[in-house]
Amino acid sequence: AFVTQSGAIVTSMIDWAHARCIGFSQVLSLGDMSDVDIGDMLDYLANDAASDAILLYVESVSSARKFVSAARAAARTKPVIVVKGGRFAAGARAAATHTGAMMGRDEVYEAVFRRTGIVRVYTLTELFNAAETLSRIRKLRGERLAILTNGGGLGVLAADALGALDGTLATLDEKTVAALDAILPPNWSRANPIDVIGDAPPQRLAHAADIIAADRGVDAVLVVHCPTAVCPGVEAARAIAEVFAARRTTQLLTSWVGGATALDARKVFIAAGIPTYPTPEQAVRAFMHAVAHARGQRIL
DSSP: OEEESOHHHHHHHHHHHHHHTOOOSOEEEOTTOSSSOHHHHHHHHHTOTTOSOEEEEESOOSOHHHHHHHHHHHHHHSOEEEEESOOSHHHHHHHHHHTOOOOOOHHHHHHHHHHHTOEEESSHHHHHHHHHHHHHSOOOSOSEEEEEESOHHHHHHHHHHHHHTTOEEOOOOHHHHHHHHHHSOTTSOSSSSEEOOTTOOHHHHHHHHHHHHTOTTOSEEEEEEOOOSSSOHHHHHHHHHHHHHTOOSSEEEEEEOSSHHHHHHHHHHHHHTOOBOSSHHHHHHHHHHHHHHHHHHHHO
16 A cells, blocks of 8 residues: 655555556545545555555654554554655755645654664655665565675675665575586686576576575575676576565565666566566665564564
C-alpha cells in the first residue's frame, strides 16, 4: 500500500511499479489531511490482508499520539517504509506552501521512526528500491552479506558501500573456501568479496553462488555482474535465478551493471521475483533496508 501527501509522487510511483511488475493493494493521496490523516491510514492498513508492506511519503504529522500508536501497531505486522519531506529549512518552506504542513525538528521524526519500527529512507530512489526489496525478500536470518562478482572493481565498490552503511561483510567458512578453490582459477580473491575472475562463464558464476549460499555464515548474497563476451548477462541471470530457486534460507540480491545489455537480464530477475538494482551501491543500500527492518522488529 502507498500513502502520500503528494499526488505527483503517486503517478511517479505507479509508473515505476508498472515497469517492475510490482502491484499495489491501495494507493492513497491525503493532501493536506483536513480529515483523514496518516495515523488513520496506518490503523486501517495494519489490518488490511491485501497489503504486505506500507510505503509513506510524509511532510508532517497532524496527530502525534495517534501516529505513534498506529505506526507501532502497523510495523509489528508488516514493513512500513517512509520518506520524510521537509528535512531542512528550504524543504520545510516548500512543504508549507504545498500542503500547509508545519515542520517539526527532523531529529524528533528520526527518533520516532526508530522507536516505532519504521524503516526510514531519504530519496524516492531509495523508496522505490526499498519497496522492491521488502516486497520480494523474505525475513533475514542475520546481517552477514557475501558479495560475488565477475569484476573485481565492482566487488570493491560494493564492499565500500557496505562499510559506509555499517553493514557486515560475511566471513567465508574454510569449507566454503576449499570448495571454491576446486572450481575457480588459482588467482581468485580467496575472500569476500568473491571475485570469480572476468573470464568466468555463467556456469562458474552460478556454481560459486551455490557454494556460497550453502555457507551458514552467510545470510544474503549479492551477485554483481559486468557484461563480458564469455559471460553474457541474460545467460548468467538465468543460471543465478535457477540456483536460488531451490535456496529458501539465504537471500539473493543482484546488480547487473550496464545499459542495454543489462536490461534483459534484469527482466529475468523481475520475472523470478528477485530484487535487482542498476548499481552495486543501490543493491547494498537495499540490503541495509532489510537489515533496518529486522532491527526495527527487534526493537519492537
